Amino acid sequence: MIGIDWGTSSLRAYRFAADGGIADRRDTAGGILTVPPGGFPDALRAVAGGWIADGETQVLMCGMVGSRQGWVEAPYLPCPAGLDGLAAAAIRVPFDGADVRLLPGLSCRDRHGVPEVMRGEETQLLGAIAAGEAEATACLPGSHSKWARLAGGRVTGFTTHFTGEAFAALSGHTILARMMDPAAPDHAGAFARGVARAKQGGGLLHHLFGLRAASLFGEIAEAEAASFLSGLLIGHEVAAALEDGVAPPIVLIGSDALTARYAAALDAFGVPHRAAGPDAAARGLSLIAERLP
Amino acid sequence: MIGIDWGTSSLRAYRFAADGGIADRRDTAGGILTVPPGGFPDALRAVAGGWIADGETQVLMCGMVGSRQGWVEAPYLPCPAGLDGLAAAAIRVPFDGADVRLLPGLSCRDRHGVPEVMRGEETQLLGAIAAGEAEATACLPGSHSKWARLAGGRVTGFTTHFTGEAFAALSGHTILARMMDPAAPDHAGAFARGVARAKQGGGLLHHLFGLRAASLFGEIAEAEAASFLSGLLIGHEVAAALEDGVAPPIVLIGSDALTARYAAALDAFGVPHRAAGPDAAARGLSLIAERLP
Known part of the structure; x- marks a missing residue:
């Protein structure tokens, strides 16, 4: 077969x-x-x-x-x-x-x-x-990230976030594109700062402008900005999923590079997770x- | 002069x-x-x-x-x-x-x-x-919308939202672009549905995917999608500004077309406003x- x-x-x-x-x-x-x-x-x-x-x-x-x-x-x-x-x-x-x-x-x-x-x-x-994940919440990161509820051997429902597509559009087609180096390697510290920012109030649209202003003031480097934006968006996704009532532990399914980011964000929220x-x-x-x- | x-x-x-x-x-x-x-x-x-x-x-x-x-x-x-x-x-x-x-x-x-x-x-x-707006909150819609606190004849502080730029990037450079007619006239009903969606839980990134899925299911027309997206983003901006503690009444400053949208969104949140x-x-x-x- x-x-x-x-x-x-x-x-x-x-x-x-x-x-x-x-x-x-x-x-x-x-x-x-x-x-x-x-x-x-x-x-x-x-x-x-x-x-x-x-x-x-x-x-x-x-x-x-x-x-x-x-x-x-x-x-x-x-x-x-x-x-x-x-x-x-x-x-x-x-x-x-x-x-x-x-x-x-x-x-x-x-x-x-x-x-x-x-x-x-x-x-x-x-x-x-x-x-073995009979009763769990699964998270599948991607252009359209999925958070799915698994129960009784079935998928009972799920929620999608537009995170990957939003990252591509915002990092490539707004004024933010001018202040970030898309070829820079992942920067764990900047990613963590983006997640931490997502946990503050003010809303995603406000946080996006703050990234621009921080660049004007020399408070974030070109090599850090894309990782910060990734952390900001994933942080907002995780915060919304948690408010929506997802039950830990979270089972992460996907490429190592992407699930590692979600694992770091879930750690920042204090939510247990494991890899499928x-x-x-x-x-x-x-x-x-x-x-x- | x-x-x-x-x-x-x-x-x-x-x-x-x-x-x-x-x-x-x-x-x-x-x-x-x-x-x-x-x-x-x-x-x-x-x-x-x-x-x-x-x-x-x-x-x-x-x-x-x-x-x-x-x-x-x-x-x-x-x-x-x-x-x-x-x-x-x-x-x-x-x-x-x-x-x-x-x-x-x-x-x-x-x-x-x-x-x-x-x-x-x-x-x-x-x-x-x-x-005459000595003590007020002013909202100036735009690519980078400003919410400013006016007191004692001075600008005491302000908050920016990336709303207009986010609209342009999301409507033009994601899969949402395929499901909306950018030449369609403003659709007040779809704008109002977008604002109402913003008042629900789940987060902006989830709401963006919902627009895509609604299109797949024939639940939103191409002629309505851009207005819905505008209402969704402005609704999230207004919700965040209100959570941030802005004090009504809100004084709207800007073009008639754009301030009319913010006036409709503020009405949906029950917040008094007036035009400068x-x-x-x-x-x-x-x-x-x-x-x-």
Whole structure:
């Protein structure tokens, strides 16, 4: 069986052994934005054709490949949702030589009725649940960071923050861009100062101008400003999530570089956290595949 | 006497009559960003040379023309500051044919010690004070919105929010750009929904993603999204300013289009407000000029 986490800007493919372990893997930058119209079958052949020729007959995919901009749109499955629900909602796509299916993403509503969506993270969450996080809050940092509630083996709801996209837009397309060196390495002290600033009153929009003014007064260096901004935004995200009532401990799922930042921010708020095991998405894909109808 | 409010992207010049009234005025798009290096004297001649040839001998300028990127840098004057302090801090710049002076901007620190700066707004604030707003909170909407405390005839302190710049970056350089029509006219209902959303918990970063998700679910139209985003950001600004302890009534100073949005947001928060009289900057320049040493 082949599992693929096919996102906007990257693709991760796994070939599974009979015992569910990972026999082989490929990471590419071939996200859905790189696929021309009608090009998804060819893109799948390019990454997994060899495994299919070698005898694999089942391909299960998750992520933005199931969005309106992907191969075929797989409508969102409402929370709460678990392995069986996702397996039942997978949709087949036409393909020669293998049984290819797309997983839907998940949707829910926040307490005020505003919609929430995810695509791909649900598979990581179910993998983390299977690895022992049956009752927890999971945080998946990213362009659109997710805070998900896991209970009874299912994802019961989640909240998204626009943190990564806000960082890119504010650091690249405002006057702040002139006062920061985007090539500077991470600066832990400046990140911590940004988190500490987020814990003060005044609001994010006020804190953003304070970064500009601090630069005018020589109170923050170009090499520190991007890390400070990252800490400020992540700090505001964590503060809002905590006010929203997330229950620790927090399970962090994602790249080491990004989860390390969230771990530092959670430390600053005094909130216990731990890292999920590796390859949560692969584990989720494998477990869902076992349940396909 | 000639007064000039010379900002980043625009220039407003006033010729005053002997009684302090406005005898003539010129508005141009010739902000400091349009002036080549060493070009400020020529730019001044272009806008006010005729008035100088006609006998005016005094020119007083405020705004970004006194910044590091302007004609000559006039260091910030710390708050509290009034007419006499600003007049005393004006600096002369070399110019043939008239006594030309630049006003400094103002600086202060917020309650956590983070610096604040303004350039140009101080002149509007002192004009508003002279027009009767001796004890008030003034709000000047813009790219960098200012909330200033006026007491005893002086500006005693102020707080800045990055609202206008954040709107431009988020609406133009994130995935939100794909779901909004920037040419759509203002939509009062969508603006009001954005303000109402800001009053809910969850944080600005969460609310930004909610706008994206609402679009995916067809719950907000392209023609409404920009107005919703404007209401969301202004609502967060107003909420933060109120938490910061600003004392109503709020005096709104600025263009009719922008102050109307803030008036609607303040109404939604139940906070009394009123509009400052017109030409606050001209009044401030005229009064400061009378006090020049």
